[in-house]
Amino acid sequence: EAQVTQNPRYLITVTGKKLTVTCSQNMNHEYMSWYRQDPGLGLRQIYYSMNVEVTDKGDVPEGYKVSRKEKRNFPLILESPSPNQTSLYFCASSRLARDTQYFGPGTRLTVL
Amino acid sequence: KQEVTQIPAALSVPEGENLVLNCSFTDSAIYNLQWFRQDPGKGLTSLLLIQSSQREQTSGRLNASLDKSSGRSTLYIAASQPGDSATYLCAVKTGANNLFFGTGTRLTVIP
Numbered sequence: 186e187a188q189v190t191q192n193p194r195y196l197i198t199v200t201g202k203k204l205t206v207t208c209s210q211n212m213n214h215e216y217m218s219w220y221r222q223d224p225g226l227g228l229r230q231i232y233y234s235m236n237v238e239v240t241d242k243g244d245v246p247e248g249y250k251v252s253r254k255e256k257r258n259f260p261l262i263l264e265s266p267s268p269n270q271t272s273l274y275f276c277a278s279s280r281l282a283r284d285t286q287y288f289g290p291g292t293r294l295t296v297l
Numbered sequence: 298k299q300e301v302t303q304i305p306a307a308l309s310v311p312e313g314e315n316l317v318l319n320c321s322f323t324d325s326a327i328y329n330l331q332w333f334r335q336d337p338g339k340g341l342t343s344l345l346l347i348q349s350s351q352r353e354q355t356s357g358r359l360n361a362s363l364d365k366s367s368g369r370s371t372l373y374i375a376a377s378q379p380g381d382s383a384t385y386l387c388a389v390k391t392g393a394n395n396l397f398f399g400t401g402t403r404l405t406v407i408p
Contacts, residue, residue: 189340218394218396220398225400226400227301227386227398227399227400227401228386228388228398229398230395230396233394235394241394243394243395244395275340275341277341282390282394283328283329283390284346285331285343285346286331286341286343286396287343288333288340288341288342288343289340290339290340291338291339291340
């Protein structure tokens, strides 16, 4: 089954404790991206990747890092999480940047 | 910067009714526009993708139109069903990589 998977689905952590949210797709897509969704603000793009080793900032990259060492994986790294990063995070992928995006199920992160 | 607006924020209709959801955007220089469905606790499901050169797309009971010059798109849902209850999001792609989302319309179809 073609899908985008994210882990963990739920995470509660404390300020300053490094964490990684994994994202994997099995569709051989070149384009992957991360979004956060907050009430009243909608989804906002954090980072995106056009292909392996090619990443760039979206609208709200501060406090986040990404890497794309393999085509299928695009982890999101929070080196020192803060409470304002409490949010619902989505990973998405598409064959090319302009194609339909397929979204993962989301990761609900709470930073205390 | 592109701004995407969806009105109304919430909508309740009786089952069987035809309905229209609206999306407007400020910058008409877009590559495409997508409509998504989001169910509680789940990710987004793509419903329709309209390229900038197209005027509309149809899938089953859904029809989406795009008027780039006026910065508007509509999603028409025919013969609504309780299973259509969800939040509907529109998103516009400007530039090669930026996807801008509206805040959504929460639809409730009453049996």
